[in-house]
Amino acid sequence: MQEFDAIIVGAGPAGLAAARKLAEAKMNVICLEKKQEIGVPKRCAEGLGGGWFERLGIKPDKRWAVREIEGAALYAPSGKKLELRFGKTAGYVLERRVFEKELAKQAVNAGAKIRVKHPVTSAVRENGKVKIEAGVRGDEEEYSAPLVLACDGVETQTARMLGLNTVNKLNDIDSGYQYEMAGIDYEGDDLINLFFGEDGTTEGTAKSYLDKFVESHPGLKQGSIVEVNAGAVPVGGFLDDMTADNLLVAGDAAHHVNPIHGGGIGLAMEGARIASDIAIGAHNAGDYSHKFLQKYNPIWYEKRGNQLKSILKRRHLFESLSDENLETLVNSLTGDDVLKIAEGELIESAKIVGKKLIKYPGLTKIMLKYLK
Amino acid sequence: MPAKNDSEKCCYCGGCVGVCPAGAITLEETRIVIDESKCINCGACVKICPVGAMKLEKE
Incomplete structure (x- = not known):
């Protein structure tokens, strides 16, 4: 049995951000990854918005920030295109294999241990700690820690094994x-x-x-x-409680994703860092109870989660529109208008709707209902 | 009747695991494992699959 202060399951952006942070706080931490290579295969995700570099304190590096994002195009069902030009570099397309290896290196240099090809096959609570078995079949090893950070993606099993339901509708x-x-x-x-x-x-x-x-x-x-x-x-179904005794969840496993564009790399790292702060607090206090760990929830919601909930409402708006409504929008709005409605301020969004869609009272009514 | 996975079509994205209300599906590195005794034939995995690799077996 190998003993640690914390076990992180999953070496994606969330798990690696947590590993680094806990290691920097001098915690003895191990990160278990089921795949044989970190960052591969990625899952349709490689855009990281410009604001995240500042928020996370990372500098874009040409080795992994391989392409600047200048805009996006939305297509209506008829194929008509609405161009969104951001006017400045809005972010980068990441070469995930290189990006995540870099995150892994930083975590290891800070003192964390990482094991690839170590799928978690069981996680059970035992005498106030969690005992985890991980490794290829027949060759599993036992790990024990009072804290587990489940950063094992949309298919997380770790949270479920420890009694937290994260299933997506x-x-x-x-x-x-x-x-x-x-x-x-x-x-x-x-x-x-x-x-x-x-x-x-x-x-x-x-x-x-x-x-x-x-x-x-x-x-x-x-x-x-x-x-x-x-x-x-x-892209929704946020968890009111992302904790249980000995357990914190972050990243895709905790549904840390922007409900409109589906981006989650920055959110995963931010969520994992907040979870890590709580984990460090729990370690220092020697308290790994659900009651202590659930401080994570209000901090996440205040910092980011509530904003995501409001964006989720806008997604429900766009989803409720018929193909015909979508064509009307593409014909009436500019890319800039759509950006403002998707993420912007409510009054401004309502003004755009009132002004540009005045000829379409039915559509205006639907839009304003969701923008309230 | 339980769900079946076509391993050649499958891209191992884990979506089926993420929506399975019965916890019947797990994703190993490049293998979807379905616990037939847990499957409740709800079809959520079939609906979410981006490539049509999940099917509910007919009797």
């Missing part, structure tokens, strides 16, 4: 499919990442929608797919 999860393509003729680019996300209640698979999209754009159809990624994105 079908309308709170998006199914995503992504191609990286070369040899295309699209907006002067020869390499593109195309992503299609749909919630689990829609007919047809995400792959079938994306294939249809590629098929209908000759500039894309001529290209070759050089990488395929799939991912399920927990």
Whole structure:
């Protein structure tokens, strides 16, 4: 049995951020990862908004921040496009394999231990601690710690093993499919990442929608797919309580995702850092009870969770619109308007709706209902 | 009748695991494991799968 102050399950952005933080606080910490390589395969996620670099205190590095994000395009069901130009570098496309190896190196240099190819097969409470078995079948090892941080993604089993239900409802999860393509003729680019996300209640698979999209754009159809990624994105269903005795949950496992664009790398790292602060407090106080650990919840909601809840309402708005409504929006609004409605201030959003959609009272009514 | 996974189509995204209300599915490194005794045939995994790799077996 190997004893630690904390065991982190999952070496993604959340787990690695937590490993570094706990190690820097001189805690004896191990991070268990089921895959054989950190950062691979990624799950449809590689955009990190510019604001996160500042908030997380990391500098974009050309080795992993490989491409600047300048804008985005939204397509209405008819195929009509609405361009969102951010006017400045809004973030970077990350080479996740390199980015996460760098995070892993920082955690290890701070004193954390990492084990790859160590899937957790069981987690049980025993004498105030959690006993974890991890490793390939027949070769499992035992680990013990009074604290477990479950950062094991959308498919988290660790939280469930320790009695916390994190299951996603079908309308709170998006199914995503992504191609990286070369040899295309699209907006002067020869390499593109195309992503299609749909919630689990829609007919047809995400792959079938994306294939249809590629098929209908000759500039894309001529290209070759050089990488395929799939991912399920927990875009809602936030957990009121992300803790239990001896347990804190962060990242996709805790549904730390922006409900509109599905981005979660920055949120996962932020959530994990807040959870780590609580873990350090618990370690210093020698108190690993649910009562102590649940201080995590109000801090997360005040700092980020409440904002995500408000964004979730906007997502429900966009989802409630018919194809015809969406066409009207694309024809009436600018990319800038959409950005403001998606994440911006309520009164300003309502003003845009009132002014631009005055000819469509039915649609205005729906929009204003959700913007309240 | 329990859910089945087509390992050739599967991209191992873990979506089926994330929505399974019965905790019947686990994702090993590149293998979906379904505990048939726990499966309640609800079809949530079929609906979320981005590539159509999950099916409910007909009797």
